[in-house]
Amino acid sequence: SDLKSKQKSESESCDNFTDLNLSHCFMGTSLYVRLLLYTRSNVHCGRELRHRNPSNQPLFNFTRPTAFVIHGYRPTGAPPTWIDRLVQLLLAHDDMNVIVVDWNKGAANLNYFTAVTYTREAAQNLTDFIITMQEEGASLDHIHLIGVSLGAHLAGFVGSNLKGKIGRITGLDPAGPMFTSAGPDERLDPSDAQFVDVLHTDMDSFGLRGAHGHIDFYANGGADQPGCPKTIFAGKSYFVCDHQRAVFLYLCALNQTCSITAFPCSSYSDFLDAKCLQCEAFKPAPCPKLVYDLSPWRDALIQMGQTKVFFSTSSSLPYRKLSYRVDFVTWNQYLRWGVVYIRLYSGKTFTEARVDHKLLRFEQYTSTRLLAEFDDDISTIQKISMRINTGNVIGPRYKIRLLRVRFTPLDQPDRPVMCRFDIIMEENMEVSFRPLPCNTN
CATH class of the missing domain: 2.60.60.20 (PLAT/LH2 domain)
Structure with a gap:
């Protein structure tokens, strides 16, 4: 019973992701950014950090690497289903701080345009926090922003505010609507961090066309994903399946269950035509893989400028062909x-x-x-x-x-x-x- 009451008091003191519902989205939410810290000591129990004085949180070690997880537009207001799994896999990978950037109050609006305008404000909020971390001894080299959809551009704005000195930004299917004709300053681009990697899965709908990182991975050409519905009669999944596949592929890559080889190529049709099955530029390293740790290819990719890589997947786990x-x-x-x-x-x-x-x-x-x-x-x-x-x-x-x-x-x-x-x-x-x-x- 002592153990039960201890667990109960622990769970009561956890800070959870803001859970909103459709009524909030109808009325519209005004931006409020919360930062939830997870470490190997509290994998399942977030601790909210104070923006002004994060050193008050004893679990926060500024000398460890820090990954920020940034969600995108939330039209229903519910917490993203993948957040907990992503946090757990990151912590299994490395002894680090994982900070979930909860800007659900701001992202949860039926009006997508409002959420887009909040990304700049949320990015400024996060920039100020990272500067505070720096003052406490954190190194920008060891900061990694992982942004999903609209969160990828938010990460880009933070990187741009910090003059591209952040170690790494990962964009998971950066949002397309309202960004298709944006210049490099108005969206994620390679100058936003020392190293930018991007995964595309829905370029013809919610995702963004083109190349926006040092390396851009295009799953199945970057537009339509196998196993996703092809007609509107499938309801919600018709709209979100391709776009969400980027997160599921990334979870799989982090889990090391699908280490998928990708081939540098100018287009998916050239890749399917077997014109790009060598990786001379990366020797002695093999062809790039869709994995969390891209360090074997990082220097070559930074030197090469922008590289597009293509791969095909199956429709379900472990996705590898x-x-x-x-x-x-x-x-x-x-x-x-x-x-x-x-x-x-x-x-x-x-x-x-x-x-x-x-x-x-x-x-x-x-x-x-x-x-x-x-x-x-x-x-x-x-x-x-x-x-x-x-x-x-x-x-x-x-x-x-x-x-x-x-x-x-x-x-x-x-x-x-x-x-x-x-x-x-x-x-x-x-x-x-x-x-x-x-x-x-």
Whole structure:
């Protein structure tokens, strides 16, 4: 009973995120910023910090790195569902201060424009607090702002106020509405911190098009996410699913359950066309990954200016796809156009990749390179099947002869490169074969 009463008194003394409801949003809220501190000593119990005198809070150690978590527009006023998980994962990663910037009174308005105008004021409030931290001995180098949607621009304003000296800003799908034609001073941009990384998931709706960091990650091209509803009949999730995916991908990256490889490229279509599957600029480091710790690539990225990187995901956890570069040489008499289906088998289980984003050209003695992305990971591949669909349903079936097929794993360098030589296929018919080790001569 003593323990229960201790837990009860602890939970009563926790400072929780402001919980508002729709009536507040209808009436409109005026800005009030609260700062909730979490450390490894109080992972599940926030402690509100005083803006003027934060050193009064004994859990606040100014010499530790500090991450600020900044939410975006809250049209319903409810606390973000992901906040607790993000706090826990950050603290599992590092012994730091995590400060949740609760500006729900301000973000919770049915009028989005009002919330946008409050971002400047909230940013000034946060800037003053960080200056106070500096006076207490905190280093700007070790401050990381993580901003979601409208919060990404708020983070950018703080960084700009501090002349870009903050260590890092992460923007998770920075908000698009009211920012699409904004200049660099009016939105998040690379000059706002020593290092700025951005993840895009909804550029054609609530997110912002373009590149706004030293590195910009574009999930599935940055606009439409797999598994999200395509029609308005799905209700609320039609509007928020793509936009929220940025947070869920980031949680997954922090959890280290999905370390997704991303490839520098000028566009998603070039990436799907297998034109960007090397990462020469980062050697000896591998291709960039969607992870929390980007330090292996940071110096190179800062030198390179702005880098766009692309990757594809599946529709659910752990989001990672199994990717192969497929090279083959065709030797067929007639020119054919088609799409390619590839299946990898291990026993009776299989996973399929469809390379159907555009029609491919198969002609005599031509080498073709594809990017094949599979939803499921199969580590030991016993059989591979391929089908080339040309859409030819009348007339004779033409044969397509592949002199060589080569499968190179892209993000699993320890796995073997697989080959097969001289395969005769008929269009629209599946052919199966056992992969062989490639002759390295």
